[in-house]
Amino acid sequence: MxxxxxxxxxxxxxxxxxxxxxxxxxxxxxxxxxxxxxxxxxxxxxxxxxxxxxxxxxxxxxxxxxxxxxxxxxxxxxxxxxxxxxxxxxxxxxxxxxxxxxxxxxxxxxxxxxxxxxxxxxxxxxxxxxxxxxxxxxxxxxxxxxxxxxxxxGVETIHAHERSLTERFVEGLRELDGVTIYGDFSGDRAPVVALNLEGWDPASAADELSVQYDLAVRPGIHCAPRMHRALGTQDTGCLRFSFGWYTTEEDIDAALAALREMTQ
Missing domain, CATH: 3.40.640.10 (Type I PLP-dependent aspartate aminotransferase-like (Major domain))
Structure with missing residues (x-):
């Protein structure tokens, strides 16, 4: 193969x-x-x-x-x-x-x-x-x-909602210091955003988000070792946020507020 x-x-x-x-x-x-x-x-x-x-x-x-x-x-x-x-x-x-x-x-x-x-x-x-x-x-x-x-x-309706949330999240991330975002955001995409925070390993960051902010994210390798090697994150992994039909703009803003506090 x-x-x-x-x-x-x-x-x-x-x-x-x-x-x-x-x-x-x-x-x-x-x-x-x-x-x-x-x-x-x-x-x-x-x-x-x-x-x-x-x-x-x-x-x-x-x-x-x-x-x-x-x-x-x-x-x-x-x-x-x-x-x-x-x-x-x-x-x-x-x-x-x-x-x-x-x-x-x-x-x-x-x-x-x-x-x-x-x-x-x-x-x-x-x-x-x-x-x-x-x-x-x-x-x-x-x-x-x-x-x-x-x-x-409607699949198109769901896709538009998730795309809007992803754009809102990424725009907010770009205003934060100490955040590295992975992936191509130049066109259409799935509602997934992988990132790392300066001073935090992904597992500790995920625990902090869960315990202190009641936010569920996925740290680690995500069963994608080849992609991590391409991104250069094979030793650390990433912190992954994903959004769906029931995710709201308030959820996005809460996640951004939590990351802002964690990166100050």
Whole structure:
């Protein structure tokens, strides 16, 4: 497996794609938005590369499904993977894989489908072909209710709200001394902001925000070691703020006030 490198702002170096291509390459995988920097992937550029070289293009929408408009056909995405507990506002332990027509996958697990029980192989029909065992019915029911709410509210409306909050937060951060912000803020992005505070390690800062200010943030490496190496934060990690539909402007201002006190 080969990985595309990123610059100091976490922006992928797309010009290096051709150099990673091998005769055996079949799949191109891209993360729609970084869970660390919030940077959005250039989906159309990746899709065009996949089409040029006859690759299947898998888009990981864990950070964007439900809060960023996605059109698989228009974007040229063959496979779309998502989790239910983030932007889709559903229960943990839920998620899915959307497949474009003509894409064929071998099941990772087999058995216990509840249909064609005399056959030893997985059914050929989708979705049963990829669904072994008993599904998380309760979780999927909750996810369905959350999706109904999102469709009623509008993904574009949710995205605009989260984008406004992110801009408000970043503008406030730039007025503070001793704050280092990571990521590219020149265009559209996910509602995630990673930063570090001078004089604070991320874990201690997160504890201070939780205990003294009742603010929940995520410190550490965020399961993104390659991105931390690109940013130069592999030894310290970062402090990550993330915003959603139920985050308010008052929440943003409270976070900025807390950071202002911590950096004085």
């Amino acid at each position: 080969d990985y595309l490198s990123a610059d100091l702002q976490g922006r992928l170096e797309y010009d290096r794609l051709e150099g990673l291509l091998r005769p055996s390459t079949k799949l191109l995988v891209g993360t729609h938005a970084s869970n660390l920097t919030g940077n959005l992937l250039d989906v159309r550029r990746m899709s065009a590369f996949a089409q040029k070289h006859g690759l299947v293009f898998l888009l990981d929408a864990a950070q964007t499904a439900g809060s960023t408009p996605i059109d698989m056909e228009e974007m040229g995405v063959h496979l779309l993977a998502f989790t239910g507990h983030k932007g889709l506002m559903g229960p943990q332990g839920t998620g899915g894989l959307c497949m474009a027509p003509g894409v064929e996958l071998r099941p990772l697990l087999s058995g216990g489908t509840g249909v064609r029980s005399f056959e030893e192989d997985q059914p050929r029909e989708y979705p049963e072909h990829l669904e072994a065992g008993t599904l998380n019915g309760h979780g999927l029911s909750g996810l369905g209710a959350a999706v109904d709410f999102i469709l009623e509210t």
